Amino acid sequence: MAFIQLKNICKKYPGAAKNSVTDFNLEIEEKEFIAFVGPSGCGKTTTLQMIAGFEEITEGELFIDGKRMNQVAPRDRGIAMVFQNYALYPHMTVEKNISYGLKNMKVPADEIKRKTDWAINLLGLDEYRKRKPKNLSGGQRQRVALGRAIVKNQKVFLMDEPLSNLDAKLRVSMRSEISKLHRQLGSTTIYVTHEQVEAMTMADRIVIMKDGVIQQVGKPMELYEHPVNKFVAGFIGSPQMNFYDVTVEGSCVLFPDGSKIILPDNVLKNLNGKTGPMILGIRGEDIKLDGLNLDLLKDSVQSSVVDNVEIMGNENNLYFNFGGSTTIARVSKYEVSQLGDSISFVFMPTKLHFFDKDTEEALF
């Protein structure tokens, strides 16, 4: 049996016109690292708060380690949590902030000391232990907030955007610290973020939500390679997947600007005879400009003019108009193109995504 089970969970805040979370079903295995992602307001915090017990579950059932939790008080759920706005106690030192929760739990003094020292060590906070929060950097404060949660040594660890207040560089280093911490502690973890990169890099599985409804659950690469709908396809991956309103006629894909590409049999077979208007998607790295691919796919070579270049260092994003939309191709740093260059390119046919024009669901 899964360690955490959410069964048809719904949340309707008192007085709200509609649900904030609808029919949330998920089974989480022990020690798994799960990320909830989705745009602002999609219900991530609400779901986490229901698991923690700070928000009532309107409908459905929550089980942790086989026990029904709906009516169990937060402190009896075996959960540690880092909140979206972690507030440290300003008048307490780092070590007091970390140990305070244990004191409240009536843990014996020697154990409090042992656990606090352990957390301080693990999080590299030793030289700051006597400082107060106002004299710490954002990243150090963030680590104190983590320390406060990990000393409780609970089986379930919930984190709500724990890195949201940090600058880009610190986020990256804290990202790997949290991953390491998870491997060391082995707590079953749910990590909320609206940053798809964090979800992709840290999670065993990602739950992607929109308007209170789960869109897809899967391993990072499953979501990246096989998004079930246009929303997931567009949310996961940066730069965003390129989308086009196309019409499929026979083996031909027609774009609004009159461009066309020919689909090979193995791709056509997946479409199962479906023709007519649909949405085509392709990721930037699956648009190829190199001679070998241009030669292999010479019936479908397209051309355009570069109208913006983003230099990322390791790779470049080339912007150009194609198929009635702005298109972004991701090319290696060795494929240098300048603003105004004419380029020829092909779409890798096996990397094309097709979505129903009305439902926006993936066609295969």
Ligand SMILES: Nc1ncnc2c1ncn2[C@@H]1O[C@H](COP(=O)(O)OP(=O)(O)OP(=O)(O)O)[C@@H](O)[C@H]1O
């Ligand atoms: N206490 C509340 N009362 C009424 N509605 C609420 C309450 N808290 C949240 N909501 C609504 O529920 C929906 C989900 O909110 P939630 O905070 O769970 O989103 P989120 O995914 O965590 O967003 P963010 O990324 O901005 O933190 C939103 O439409 C929000 O306005």
Ligand SMILES: [Mg+2]
């Ligand atoms: Mg939130």
